[in-house]
Amino acid sequence: MTTPTAPDAMYRNDEGLGIWEHRGKVAAVGVGHAPTSRRWDGRPETCVGAITIDALRKAIDDAGVAPDQIDGLVVVPVTTTGAFWEQGKPLPMDVIQSFNQTDDPLDGIAKLSAEWLLANMPELTNVNFTMYGPGCMSNALNVTAQAVGDGLTHTCLVVKSWHNFEGRYYQGGANAGNALPGTPAVTQLWGGPASYSTALQFAEYCRKYGKTHEMMAPFMENSRRNGLRFPEGYWAQHRPEELIPEDYLASRWIAKPANLFDNDIPIMMSGAYLFSTAERAQDMKQNPVYILNHASSNTRPRSLVPTLDEVEADTARTGRKIYEGAGITADDLSFENMYDGFSLFHQFHLEGLGYRGIKFGEALDFYQTDISIEGPNPVSPSGGNVGSGRSRVWMHTDCIQQLQGRAGARQVTGVKPEVGVSGGPMPLGGNYTVWSASPD
């Protein structure tokens, strides 16, 4: 069996598609997370493949489903954005020999295939649907929801994992050399870090609306606070430190106005969910969380970096798509878990949604009000990547757990958890899911 990449037709990119045809008929039930770590320590039991198996098994247990009932597996095959196995570096044969391998020796170490997972999870005897949702958990969730709705699978696992090696992101390869090929040279000779484009959009935002980087501090503090109440997360597990405004604002610049904390910390992690039809979900161990809609943006900027105009046009369009397919309005959102890695674009997502009625240019003022999980306007109750490390997964886990009423110390108390939204990554180019405690 060769696993295909999800076709474009599975994503809901356009406006005017109407209510999603499977609204309320697909549910998330089980959640599983492996322990996090900062970097791989080289042992077989902690490689990205091993932690993925751990997360998948926890999701299966959590849902209370027998493994032979599972017939689908959706995987994000890419497990990093910047930690690559150096060319010529010897392969870790002891790790490779600890698993049933595919033809790619780095499978399970620096990437993941569905075939590798199935070869190493013998209990999954009935999986006959596999698919890749490349990029983020956000993509994979859209694909999973659509696949279950379309009847391609009735009980489906979906997983996203991250590996991290020694050394820093992006510092090796072409960036360490003395010359670049002509095409990448057109953009990369100038050496902008990953957060540079977001920093520019934020700078333009501040100039246009008269805001400052200091105004981010309450959002950062709130996000870390929520993250420290996320027992599955990196900061809660390894560095239980608050992020007070003084420390946030004193941290070093990466690409001013983006500082160190505005850049999420790379980690190793794996998060998995079990999805099923709403009907089958009734017999499982946890309360179903119903999918009301999924929506995507595949917009690209005209030239090198998205302008604020391009960002605002697209986040507004994304907001309309999210609401249209779910048959809801901004008023129906109990909370929002839009993406935050980099932190300096979270406000674009919020404003595009019109969360709590905020308009363009108002989100940083909104951050100065009560945005806590105890208040009436929770912002990023998951704490996101700021609160738990680079995964692009926490926001989704939190939506499920909040709506199941089992978010623990992170449970929102100022609102009744009925409908949530999560997704990302970028303001241009992202995938979103609308979650609900009820199918209607």
Add this chain to the structure above:
Amino acid sequence: MAKQGVEPDELTQPFWDAANEKRLVIQNCVDCDRLQHPPSNTCRDCDDGGQLAWKQVSGRGTIYNYGVVHDCPVRLLQEDQPFNLAVIMLDDDPGIQMYSHLPGVPVDDVPVGAAVEVIFEPSANGQLVPEWRVIDG
């Protein structure tokens, strides 16, 4: 600033050859007459992928926006940290952007909106690279 050298490839050879002659050329779609940058093999605006030709532009622009790079992934540039990294909008079409280190402009003291003109600076292997300087007055 000492930029990495450039090894022109098939797609970008005309861009880099023109730079060595101190001319700035940008891809233009023959079918929809729209400029496009960064370069690619087909027009992204034409559904059937319009034909592209290189078009010389005026070399005038404006500083649209900037950030200050303190932690750069490119090794050769790290000794120059922190440095300005600006985005220029071309006068020929403000939707077309180019990067600039803004030689001569003090760090974090960038005149956003100022007029600039293209200059050409040698990179590590001698290939000339388009850069931008603020036009006085």
